[in-house]
Amino acid sequence: MRALVVDHAGPGPVRFAEVAEPEPAPHEALVGIRHIALNHGELKHSGQWPDGDVHGHDASGVVLRAAADGSGPEAGSRVVLGMAPHAWAERIAVAPKWLAVVPDGVGLADAAAIGVVxxxxxxxxxxxxxxxxxxxxxxxxxxxxxxxxxxxxxxxxxxxxxxxxxxxxxxxxxxxxxxxxxxxxxxxxxxxxxxxxxxxxxxxxxxxxxxxxxxxxxxxxxxxxxxxxxxxxxxxxxxxxxxxxFCDVESAVTGELEVLLDLMARGRLSAEVGLRGHWDGVDGAVRALFAREVRGKVVLDVS
Structure with a gap:
């Protein structure tokens, strides 16, 4: 499958690569990714991750297979991922602590924007x-x-x-x-x-x-x-x-994601997506983000 991986050698900081399909642990759901969201920090400091690792933390998509142990959302659920490791791929195995179900009335692209930020x-x-x-x-x-x-x-x-x-x-x-x-x-x-x-x-x-x-x-x-x-x-x-x-990236974010999604569903909170495109254009999106040309979040659609 296709993914965005850390690139230490090229102009980077990420490049496309073919990577192995995820193999979910019993407590992990398999999610098909529809949208990813870029964060300035994870791109600026990508050198801290191993070269070739699937990068990124924020995304949204649909549960293809629920966790075998019965935890987390059921198959078919629309979900958002927040602070989840290795999120920028076509499919990801992810633990419930990084997930929340997206309510009706909130688009998956908007939901992708809320994770880390x-x-x-x-x-x-x-x-x-x-x-x-x-x-x-x-x-x-x-x-x-x-x-x-x-x-x-x-x-x-x-x-x-x-x-x-x-x-x-x-x-x-x-x-x-x-x-x-x-x-x-x-x-x-x-x-x-x-x-x-x-x-x-x-x-x-x-x-x-x-x-x-x-x-x-x-x-x-x-x-x-x-x-x-x-x-x-x-x-x-x-x-x-x-x-x-303040840089807590280990604690579960399900509770925070649920609060934010509820506010969005009630029209109290805006996703503030400043740049939307396809992930094939990730290089241009990264340049725009680094050049401070984006107000708010960058959200890219995954084919």
Whole structure:
């Protein structure tokens, strides 16, 4: 069968290859993949995976054969995969903890977009109550960012969105952002929670605006630059401020996927697919993603 595998030697970071058919363990379902979704991080850091391994974590499709032990969805179910290893193939053997059934009214292509980014945004926003609080989302026009803006607004937060250029402002107010800016200096006040997907020098600026008792949740380093803090930057008097790393890719995501799908089915949450195409065009899609030309998610159809 055909799959996208890690490519260390070519222009990459992935290439098509013929790979062996999956052999499901008793607790795994066999899923026929209809759509895959690209994430900036997994492509940027593909060198951390073995050359030739089937890559990717997010996809959606239909259960071809249910798990032999009776766990998970039954055959014929439309499902979404989130954070599932080796997901970018025509068929995949996958454990129930990476799966959720897609409800009627939600398209499989839209469902494919929610996996890593939607689950990450939801988990971060569950770390503390944000009702009536000031929440800042950096890199707000990206995959995690656009979900975080929507979910924070739904939870009653006063949301500010920070983007890299004026061209990336579009649509964020409609998703729930009260303020949208291209630099920290444009935003007055302090923030109780920062969902940071950028890192680098911007993180240093943002830290100065975190309220006493506030927290910065680090979920990405899209800037690719170091964050250099001055000698006294991390010292403050009063209630402690924190910086928390966040990269949980091991815990089951079924519960988060079900919450996100329910919100989508009720029209409360948008998948925010910024680029849709066929997976034969994956090279162009990767270039567009790396060039920051995509607002939201890239979803590719599998033949």
């Amino acid at each position: 939607g689950s990450t945004a939801l988990r971060v926003l569950r770390t503390r109550s944000v009702l009536g609080r000031e929440v800042l989302v950096t890199g707000a026009s990206g995959g995690v960012g656009r979900f975080a803006v929507q979910l924070a607004a739904l939870a009653g937060a006063r949301v500010s969105a920070l983007v890299g250029s004026p061209e990336r402002v579009e649509g964020l107010r409609e998703l729930g952002a009260r303020r949208v800016a291209v630099s920290v200096s444009e935003l007055a006040g302090e923030f109780d929670l920062v969902v940071d997907t950028v890192g680098g020098p911007q993180l240093v600026e943002v830290w100065e605006r975190v309220a006493p008792g506030g927290d910065v949740q680090l979920v990405g380093t899209a800037s690719g630059q170091p964050a250099v803090f001055g000698p006294d930057a991390l010292f403050s008097i009063g209630e402690p401020k924190t910086v928390t790393t």
